[in-house]
Amino acid sequence: ETDYDVHAVEAKWEGSWEKAKVFEPQPGDTRERRYVADMFSYPSGDLHMGHAEAYAIGDVAARWWRFKGYNVLHPVGWDSFGLPAENAAIKNNSHPAEWTYKNIEVQASSFRRYGLSLDWSRRLHTSDPEFYRWTQWIFLEFYKRGLAYRKDSPVNWCPKDQTVLANEQVVDGACERCGTLVTKKKLNQWYFKITDYADRLVDDMAQLEGHWPDRVLLMQKNWIGRSKGANVRFALLANEVAPARQIEVFTTRPDTLFGATFMVVAVDSALADEIVVGEQREAFEAYRESVKAASEIERQATDREKTGVFSGRYAVNPVTGENIPVWISDYVLADYGTGAIMAVPAHDARDIEFAKAMNLPIRAVVENDDEDPAVSGEASLTPGVAKNSGELDGLAKDEAIEAAIRLLGSRGTGEASINYRLRDWLISRQRFWGTPIPIIHCEACGEVPVPEDQLPVRLPEDLKGEQLAPKGESPLAAAEAWRTVECPSCGGTAQRDSDTMDTFVDSSWYFLRYTSPGCEDAPFEREKVNEWMPVGRYVGGVEHAILHLLYARFVTKVLHDMGLVDFVEPFTALLNQGQVINNGKAMSKSLGNGVNLGEQLELFGVDAVRLTMLFASPPEDDVDWADVSPGASSKFLARAWRVARDVRDAGTSGELASTQEPGLRRVTHQTLAQSAELLEQAKYNVVVAKLMELTNAARKAIDTGAGAADPAVREAAQVLAQLLSLIAPYTAEDMWELLGGEGFVANSALPEVDPSLLVAETVTAVVQVQGKVRAKLEVAPDIAPEELERQALAAEPVVRLLEGREVLKVIVRAPKLVSIVPKP
Ligand code: ANZ
Numbered sequence: 133e134t135d136y137d138v139h140a141v142e143a144k145w146e147g148s149w150e151k152a153k154v155f156e157p158q159p160g161d162t163r164e165r166r167y168v169a170d171m172f173s174y175p176s177g178d179l180h181m182g183h184a185e186a187y188a189i190g191d192v193a194a195r196w197w198r199f200k201g202y203n204v205l206h207p208v209g210w211d212s213f214g215l216p217a218e219n220a221a222i223k224n225n226s227h228p229a230e231w232t233y234k235n236i237e238v239q240a241s242s243f244r245r246y247g248l249s250l251d252w253s254r255r256l257h258t259s260d261p262e263f264y265r266w267t268q269w270i271f272l273e274f275y276k277r278g279l280a281y282r283k284d285s286p287v288n289w290c291p292k293d294q295t296v297l298a299n300e301q302v303v304d305g306a307c308e309r310c311g312t313l314v315t316k317k318k319l320n321q322w323y324f325k326i327t328d329y330a331d332r333l334v335d336d337m338a339q340l341e342g343h344w345p346d347r348v349l350l351m352q353k354n355w356i357g358r359s360k361g362a363n364v365r366f367a368l369l370a371n372e373v374a375p376a377r378q379i380e381v382f383t384t385r386p387d388t389l390f391g392a393t394f395m396v397v398a399v400d401s402a403l404a405d406e407i408v409v410g411e412q413r414e415a416f417e418a419y420r421e422s423v424k425a426a427s428e429i430e431r432q433a434t435d436r437e438k439t440g441v442f443s444g445r446y447a448v449n450p451v452t453g454e455n456i457p458v459w460i461s462d463y464v465l466a467d468y469g470t471g472a473i474m475a476v477p478a479h480d481a482r483d484i485e486f487a488k489a490m491n492l493p494i495r496a497v498v499e500n501d502d503e504d505p506a507v508s509g510e511a512s513l514t515p516g517v518a519k520n521s522g523e524l525d526g527l528a529k530d531e532a533i534e535a536a537i538r539l540l541g542s543r544g545t546g547e548a549s550i551n552y553r554l555r556d557w558l559i560s561r562q563r564f565w566g567t568p569i570p571i572i573h574c575e576a577c578g579e580v581p582v583p584e585d586q587l588p589v590r591l592p593e594d595l596k597g598e599q600l601a602p603k604g605e606s607p608l609a610a611a612e613a614w615r616t617v618e619c620p621s622c623g624g625t626a627q628r629d630s631d632t633m634d635t636f637v638d639s640s641w642y643f644l645r646y647t648s649p650g651c652e653d654a655p656f657e658r659e660k661v662n663e664w665m666p667v668g669r670y671v672g673g674v675e676h677a678i679l680h681l682l683y684a685r686f687v688t689k690v691l692h693d694m695g696l697v698d699f700v701e702p703f704t705a706l707l708n709q710g711q712v713i714n715n716g717k718a719m720s721k722s723l724g725n726g727v728n729l730g731e732q733l734e735l736f737g738v739d740a741v742r743l744t745m746l747f748a749s750p751p752e753d754d755v756d757w758a759d760v761s762p763g764a765s766s767k768f769l770a771r772a773w774r775v776a777r778d779v780r781d782a783g784t785s786g787e788l789a790s791t792q793e794p795g796l797r798r799v800t801h802q803t804l805a806q807s808a809e810l811l812e813q814a815k816y817n818v819v820v821a822k823l824m825e826l827t828n829a830a831r832k833a834i835d836t837g838a839g840a841a842d843p844a845v846r847e848a849a850q851v852l853a854q855l856l857s858l859i860a861p862y863t864a865e866d867m868w869e870l871l872g873g874e875g876f877v878a879n880s881a882l883p884e885v886d887p888s889l890l891v892a893e894t895v896t897a898v899v900q901v902q903g904k905v906r907a908k909l910e911v912a913p914d915i916a917p918e919e920l921e922r923q924a925l926a927a928e929p930v931v932r933l934l935e936g937r938e939v940l941k942v943i944v945r946a947p948k949l950v951s952i953v954p955k956p
């Protein structure tokens with residue numbers, strides 16, 4: 133070739149790596165292993181700019197580790213169950229598999245074109261029976277261990293989509309997908325008992341600190357929401373119609389017990405329903421009806437106007453002996469703690485708002501410089517020592533908490549306790565396109581697990597279109613022939629469970645399957661999984677900061693406890709890439725600012741798009757497509773390619789030792805050394821800048837220096853091709869071929885850095901006084917004139933000569949000469 137043609141270069145190399153199995157770990161390879169994974173793709177359509185960024189980032193990591201000599205696993209797969217396929221099938225009167233596998237093929241061909249260093253032989257799809265068989269197997273193992281169970285529970289229900297929604301799918305009380313107001317519905321559903329692992333999910337985060345983004349760790353911590361405090365029991369007095377009983381509360385501040393002047397019970401709790409009897413019942417029911425629609429977040433907002441009703445009942449504060457009123461409100465949540473609180477309005481912002489609204493007493497029990505909350509109407513939150521608190525008086529918070537717990541313990545009215553925000557994981561979906569739950573319901577035997585040798589429970593293939601439309605229960609419930617089976621236990625007629633699993637179950641273990649994708653008698657081979665795992669770099673969007681990562685961590689821990697894996701954390705390092713935005717805003721249909729990846733690839737070529745993504749900013753930051761220039765990237769790639777072409781055309785004469793370009797050698801080796809550090813720190817944008825410098829240095833040597841035949845130019849071109857292959861694989865592969873490199877550049881070995889070339893080069897500067905050489909200085913070739921002047925005037929012989937004499941003139945010719953003219 134005579135000049136760079138981006139499309140010709142792509143066409144020439146596309147697919148060649150896969151054919152040569154360049155990126156497939158080979159059996160018997162005993163080198164140290166590293167595992168790089170990208171969060172797998174949902175096949176909603178073709179790849180978009182966001183994918184292009186994320187996958188470019190993961191690819192640099194994988195390719196770099198290969199250069200470092202590791203045996204690298206970098207797999208590819210699809211998260212291919214889920215609602216969009218089902219909706220498309222209903223619309224097109226087809227089966228969800230059609231849409232799904234068609235889209236997968238479209239994405240797969242885009243992945244290939246994008247030049248990713250993937251091992252295609254391990255490709256998986258979660259909707260394949262060979263995969264979901266093991267999702268079912270994992271479910272059954274959880275079931276055996278009591279970690280999968282069914283319970284009746286009120287769920288968020290979208291009346292339009294006829295489906296259950298997770299809390300995070302409810303936005304301002306409406307369905308995230310269609311905007312319909314969400315209601316509550318009682319359903320008998322399957323849960324995974326993630327709460328059993330709450331402590332370990334928090335404590336094991338210590339292993340991830342420094343390797344996961346801080347904000348992700350913080351979000352997980354808050355989501356789990358572990359708080360330490362006490363459970364305290366208050367005696368509830370009898371009234372005309374109801375007997376005495378107890379109300380238990382959870383508090384993080386037992387030290388403020390003396391300031392508890394009323395109690396509040398969650399309006400939607402069973403407790404409220406039980407204790408409000410008599411005169412107040414009617415008002416209670418009216419209130420309960422009126423607050424139904426509020427979301428959990430609204431209910432807890434401090435600045436929200438407080439509403440409530442009196443329950444008609446009084447409780448006894450266990451330490452003051454006072455009778456205090458019990459109120460009902462929606463600012464207390466039914467499913468946190470015990471669903472009831474002791475209110476300490478003097479020191480809690482929400483309680484004081486409620487106290488003011490209902491005219492309830494406010495009593496300060498912490499000594500500090502704040503104004504009395506009863507006067508200011510503001511909760512006093514400044515730390516201090518206990519006051520008005522009997523034997524706790526004078527104790528600082530932590531001691532006061534301990535003392536209060538001891539006091540409660542001695543009277544049998546309370547003890548230390550820990551509470552979590554985390555709830556069990558609701559995995560039931562009343563949808564078709566998911567992993568069927570492998571349980572059979574028999575009237576005689578109850579829940580019967582599907583025997584292992586009958587797995588997978590396959591989805592029926594004959595349902596399509598309208599038959600999949602939501603009807604308030606799973607479409608599988610209506611598939612009589614599929615549903616009716618023989619009970620494995622008694623042989624009677626029984627029914628399959630008709631729910632399918634949340635697709636987060638599939639994605640909570642897929643990365644394990646990649647280690648041994650063909651395994652037929654287990655979800656993965658123990659030896660293989662322990663060889664490859666944990667994933668050393670996991671790349672994906674911050675939108676998965678909580679659920680996917682938490683579920684994957686949880687499932688890994690359970691598999692560890694089952695003795696199937698040796699590790700407790702699946703991902704040792706996590707990288708959240710930024711978004712690709714346009715004109716400062718996220719790309720969206722409504723803004724019309726979307727950029728089509730396919731068009732960009734057509735216009736500029738794969739390598740230029742990849743390079744642009746990586747050069748624009750560090751991987752964690754957003755890339756604004758309005759601010760970048762894929763055209764300039766493309767020009768740079770052409771410049772780099774021409775260096776290799778010129779070397780080929782000129783041929784190379786002599787050994788490196790005979791080079792006329794020692795400066796270029798320094799640049800090459802410094803680029804190697806610095807890039808290694810930058811790549812470890814994922815500062816890929818800076819690596820690109822270094823490669824641009826190396827290209828310029830090589831070009832200078834060719835055009836105005838020793839020329840393209842100098843061995844240092846060949847060395848520079850080779851290193852350029854190698855490092856560039858991390859980012860622009862097509863161009864780099866072509867350069868490698870021009871240079872006569874052996875095999876694929878992706879497989880090549882980087883040259884050793886020569887440390888002698890890293891020492892900063894110096895030149896000798898001559899210092900003259902009145903035309904006579906008085907000193908010589910070793911300085912950097914790029915020394916600033918001011919700095920050279922300063923050093924010259926400070927040189928010992930110069931100082932001595934100039935003592936007491938005025939300097940008339942200093943002429944500086946950096947870096948070689950300083951000429952000083954003193955007054956005679
Ligand atoms: C008395 C008290 C005094 C409280 C004080 C706080 C400050 P975290 O840290 O989130 O666990 N609480 C308990 N259960 C609740 C529920 N179901 N709905 C709403 N609020 C609830 O918060 C624990 C604190 O939140 C508890 O400590 C309780 O108020 C409240 F100066 O008890 B505290």
Ligand code: ZN
Binds near residue numbers: 575620
């Ligand atoms: Zn039976």
